[in-house]
Amino acid sequence: MITKVAVLGAGTMGHSIANNFASHGVDVHLYESFDQVRETVKDRIKAEMEMFVEEGYFEVDNIQKTLDHITLFADLEEAVRDVEFVIEAVPEILDLKQELFEKLDQYCGENVILASNTSSLKLWDMMARVSEERKTKVMIAHCYNPAHLIPIIELSYFGNMSEEDFESVRELFVRCEKAPVKVLKDVTGMVANRLLHAQAREAFYLIDQGIASAEDVDRALMYGPAFRNATTGMLEVADMGGLDIWYAAESNFFPNLCAETKPSETMHALVEEGHYGIKTGKGFFDYPEEIRGSAVEKFYRRLIVQMKASRQFK
């Protein structure tokens, strides 16, 4: 059983992956090369844990326990010494990841499993500089953002690892209340992001075509398909509806759905004008300065409520 892990990079994903492990009793060595990030990351995790407690997801004593399970490191070699599993969450730059995995291959014992949280890079491109022996101990372990609030973990199983090693990683994440998805082929976006962006393409197209307002596109999703999908997957929903009906519907729908290979015109115009969403105060919706903090907090609290609700479906 894996009980001690290293998380590399304490940014958006790394701090949140460390939070998830530590709040479920796993010892975490958190490596971060930037002093300022290292000095503030425990306060960030503490604030997130306080929100969990306020929403009744964790007991209050889990805040200190979580922080005690995290040790910070500024030195990579020290950070990965005597851990059983390493997951990196450094920026999405191929050369940086290749260099990191080359070092990890040298610093880590032969049984240590190395994982990347990459969103878009291919496993074998990132592992170009590791030894042949290590290639049986490498994988993608892709979390969704924020990793301490979204249950999914996508785990690559591309034929290079033993069943036993894969199972030890799967079990680690299950212990941390994650829902593992086994991905069998090295494709862009693995499974979840492919599903997400297929749906996003149609949502943005509906706006481009003036078929509904941004508010109504989001309402249609939240109170329609996504409402069902929060508890029941797409394939099971299709089975419930009847495949004969779905088959007939898809024969009519598919020729009429967006099949664009470029991002939407509305999205393009917003990005060109510097409207990147909440971080600039405007995206599809407006976020005046005074509500930005509370908008993010509400988003997080809604996710915690959903996590609590989904515990009963396990």
Ligand SMILES: NC(=O)c1ccc[n+]([C@@H]2O[C@H](COP(=O)([O-])OP(=O)(O)OC[C@H]3O[C@@H](n4cnc5c(N)ncnc54)[C@H](O)[C@@H]3O)[C@@H](O)[C@H]2O)c1
């Ligand atoms: N942000 C997301 O929504 C998201 C979701 C899933 C996966 N990912 C993936 O997670 C990884 C990290 O993304 P992020 O959004 O957390 O990035 P980020 O920029 O927020 O964090 C990266 C962290 O790594 C640190 N860092 C930079 N160079 C480093 C180095 N050489 N060694 C060690 N640490 C270094 C930075 O200081 C920073 O704290 C990427 O591979 C990304 O594709 C991101």
